[in-house]
Amino acid sequence: MFMRLSLIGLCFAIYSSASFGQWYESQGVASIKNNDNKAAKAQAVHNALKKALLVAGASVSSVQQVVNGLLTQDEISIRASGSVNSLELISENYSGDLVTVTIRADIFPQEKKCFAADYKKSMLLTRSNILHREQANIGNIYSIDRTLIKKLANKIQQQGIYLDTKLALQTKTEFSRYNQSLQTQSLKNLTMSLANMTDSQYVLFSEIQDLSLANDENNDWQFWQKNIYQRQFNIALYIHDGTTGERILDKHYQSSAPWDFDDRKQVDVTSHNFWQSEYGQQISVTLDDMVSDIDENMMCQPTQGRIVQVQGNSITFNLGKRHGVKVGDKFSLLHLNNFISDDKRSYSGFNISPYKVIVTSVSQDSAHATTAEQHILDNIQVNDLAVRY
Incomplete structure (x- = not known):
């Protein structure tokens, strides 16, 4: 039986069979650097396969193991052991500095790695911090600190599986000041305060570390244009646990692309023109990588609900x-x-209760649960946690 499912903004074709597993079809995008089409194609296939594996329920380690194992060969159809039986490259398209591939993977159902993957974690996305604001003067792109996070939230909604996001973009936090001066305790306090105010399990911070223009013109292939320079886009991503304030993910991304705007004119970073430019497309590719990394790392993080009421059992x-x-x-x-x-x-610190609770009713944003054997929960208080690992 063949059917099509619409999921996380992608169309995955699934073929169910007891002996052949399931077929997943997905797309991946990568940027071409130093005219190396082969490396870009491999990275695009890597990204597409990771998406398919995550939808199929693979763990982070199995994604890395299978992807690294498969991509050592450059074949249209690749046989592999483990959870992926075969991988087919359906199409590849080159446009400017980007390559887009469509792959189809035969993935065997595998044993569930963690029950926490059944649930979406609530995550607060905060306004990014431009570390060197003078670099944003070219194009007057200061508002990229907000626009970037809006784009990231949209991509998480379209492509992600394990997150329910909220936005806090009106004002900047003190994150970078604390982070750059290594004020660990202040970072924890900031995280816990934001998580408590917004009812979020996790908080995402980011720092735009480099928006500079290269000194050399990028005229190797654009010799007929003047003043086309490479512009950096380097960003760091940090995710903190809202309950403890501790950092659970720290990732850095480095990329660059031609900046083909007049450096004396203001550029609207919310415009279609900006996001269709080579620089905007490169940022979009970086955001795709960020979504993939966030989803991988959050899949098996504990699902933590803050207890808001305790009554008897x-x-x-x-x-x-x-x-x-x-x-x-x-x-x-x-x-x-x-x-x-x-x-x-x-x-x-946490004291683990000897009792578990079973959910008896659910609304959109809360759940009511009772102990299985009617035990009184006299050691559990408001703001304690209900957790699924």
Whole structure:
């Protein structure tokens, strides 16, 4: 039986069979650097296969293992052991400095790696920080700190699987000041405060580290144009746990592309013209990589619901249908046990309750659960956690 599913903004063709697994069709995009089409094609296939594997439920380690193993060969149809039986390159298209490929992979269903993958985690995306603001003067692109995060949120909504995002773009946070001066405790406090105010499990920060123009003109292939320079786009991504404030992901991305705008005129970074330029397309490719990395790393992070009400043997916590919670789901309970060390640093500890709760009713943003054996939850308080690992 053959059917088509629309999922995360991509069309995946799935063929179900007991002996052949399932077919997943997906697209991948990569930029061409130093005229190396072969390397760009391999990276595009890499990105497409990662998307297919993540939709199929592969873990982070198995994605890396299978992708690295498959892409050592340059064949239209590739046989492989493990969760991927075969990989076919359906099409490849070259446009400017970008290559787009469509692949089809035969993926065997595999044993679930973590129950947390059943749920979407709520994540707050904060306004980015331009570390060297003078670099944004060329094109007057200061507003890229907001526009970039809006684009990232849209891509997560379209391509991501494991996140429910919220935006905080009106004002900049103190993140970069704390991060650059290594004020770890202040970073934790900032994260926990933002997470608490917005009902978020995780908080994403970012720093735009380089927007500079290269000194040499990029006229190797554009000799008939004047003043076309390479412009850098380097960005760092940080994700923090909203409950403890601790950093769980730190990734850096470096890229560049021709800046084909008049450097004396203002460029509208929200415009179609900007995002269709080579520089805008390169940023879009970087954002795709970020979405893939975020999804991979968040898939098996614990799904943590903050308890907002305790009554006898029942609780209410702030996860609901939008996060994938269903009636009958079981959650563990953690009692927060924060403490301050001798050097005045605060740490988060947890006492694990011997009881689990079963969800009895669910609304869009919250769930009600009770203990299986009607035990009174006298050691659980508001702001403790209901967790699924």
